[in-house]
Amino acid sequence: MQPYTALTLPNGAVIPNRLAKAAMEENMADNDHAPSKELIRLYQSWADGGVGLMITGNVMIDRRAMTGPGGVVLDSAQFGARFEQWSRTARSRGAHIWMQINHPGRQMPAAMGQETMAPSAVPMDLGNYSRQFAAPRAMTEADIADVQQRFVNSARLAERFGFTGVQIHAAHGYLLSQFLSPLTNKRTDRWGGSLENRARLLVDVVKAVRQAVGKGFAVAVKLNSADFQKGGFSQDDAKQVVSMLNTLGVDLIELSGGSYEAPAMHGQTRDGRTLAREAYFLEFARDIATVATMPLMVTGGIRRYPVVEQVLASGIAMAGMGTALAIDPQLPKAWLSDRSASPALRAIPWKNKVLSSIAYMAMVKYQLRRLSQGRQTRPHVAPALALLMQQLETKVRNWQYRRMMHGGA
Numbered sequence: 001m002q003p004y005t006a007l008t009l010p011n012g013a014v015i016p017n018r019l020a021k022a023a024m025e026e027n028m029a030d031n032d033h034a035p036s037k038e039l040i041r042l043y044q045s046w047a048d049g050g051v052g053l054m055i056t057g058n059v060m061i062d063r064r065a066m067t068g069p070g071g072v073v074l075d076s077a078q079f080g081a082r083f084e085q086w087s088r089t090a091r092s093r094g095a096h097i098w099m100q101i102n103h104p105g106r107q108m109p110a111a112m113g114q115e116t117m118a119p120s121a122v123p124m125d126l127g128n129y130s131r132q133f134a135a136p137r138a139m140t141e142a143d144i145a146d147v148q149q150r151f152v153n154s155a156r157l158a159e160r161f162g163f164t165g166v167q168i169h170a171a172h173g174y175l176l177s178q179f180l181s182p183l184t185n186k187r188t189d190r191w192g193g194s195l196e197n198r199a200r201l202l203v204d205v206v207k208a209v210r211q212a213v214g215k216g217f218a219v220a221v222k223l224n225s226a227d228f229q230k231g232g233f234s235q236d237d238a239k240q241v242v243s244m245l246n247t248l249g250v251d252l253i254e255l256s257g258g259s260y261e262a263p264a265m266h267g268q269t270r271d272g273r274t275l276a277r278e279a280y281f282l283e284f285a286r287d288i289a290t291v292a293t294m295p296l297m298v299t300g301g302i303r304r305y306p307v308v309e310q311v312l313a314s315g316i317a318m319a320g321m322g323t324a325l326a327i328d329p330q331l332p333k334a335w336l337s338d339r340s341a342s343p344a345l346r347a348i349p350w351k352n353k354v355l356s357s358i359a360y361m362a363m364v365k366y367q368l369r370r371l372s373q374g375r376q377t378r379p380h381v382a383p384a385l386a387l388l389m390q391q392l393e394t395k396v397r398n399w400q401y402r403r404m405m406h407g408g409a
């Protein structure tokens, strides 16, 4: 399949090409946690660049549970006009925009000052950085029911405000992914133990969302092809979960991998396995494709045209890109005349894997920030500079968030 051929989804919607902008948390919400002018300008650059599908950075379903400060929250209709402007801008050249909806569970920074909850009271293990996250409490039945309702509520609102679909985030160690993994889900009730139980919340959320939205509205899932931690969610588990989702009207599954503890989505594992240098999860995706009945998308390490072709030739319907499109939002258009374009960031020379991963995120966010201001990107920014700027901004944003939630710092 060629990158510039359209994809018809199970719901009948047509995505104009096979190139997708993967979710990247922007931290660009305004003080109401609604989309800011800068955020909307950023999406204008991707719309102009010719990508077929944009998946938003994760949008929170509950303002008390944030993956980071400055995140967009959609838990009421109050700021609908700004969300409408966001979706209208992204769709202005014919692309689709799906809102990624998420709950962080235990992956919420402690500096935000909120209580964290998770399937079980298992704290994060990030070595010296573990204290960046508070120990979570185990969720009650009422908490679980509330989360499910919130996913539905946000999906309904996204449809109302002009998004063409939602992507339910069940990857990267966030709440739904915590339920899926035996390392973080130690429950002995119907939400833990067997894979069927660990997948129950994801399956229930997908069913409830599918039922709540219109037929033509896409419902997608982002899933780990594995956690890349010993004893975690395995490739075989992923295949079984995809089989469970086969009959639920899911329009696309995006395959990624890892978590904050093992950031495989950026090429690092913690179970000794090595990933491919490019399109990290393609081998896994090929295997999962043997059971999937819905289109698949693979994301992670794709930034060259021949790699996109390789992904599509493997029977994967879409190629997802984050970093490459943060550096060059015009890439889908550029490849039409110059197949050699391959955007890359400056290499990070540090050995500490956690720090390198944080710096990588900061370097990408630095590009997003510049695009949102209508400026050229700077892929050669020094990792230390991007990290410092990110930390300063996060400090300010955390303070603003605590003040808003508690009326004090």
Ligand SMILES: Cc1cc2nc3c(=O)[nH]c(=O)nc-3n(C[C@H](O)[C@H](O)[C@H](O)COP(=O)(O)O)c2cc1C
Residues within 6 Å of the ligand: 022, 023, 024, 025, 026, 056, 057, 058, 100, 169, 171, 172, 222, 256, 265, 266, 299, 300, 301, 302, 320, 321, 322, 323, 324, 360, 361, 362, 364, 365
């Ligand atoms: C700055 C940044 C923010 C990200 N935020 C999200 C997010 O909100 N949701 C998500 O599913 N993945 C997120 N990711 C992961 C990307 O979607 C993608 O899986 C990962 O970057 C690997 O793809 P790439 O090599 O093309 O960048 C983020 C990645 C970066 C670099």
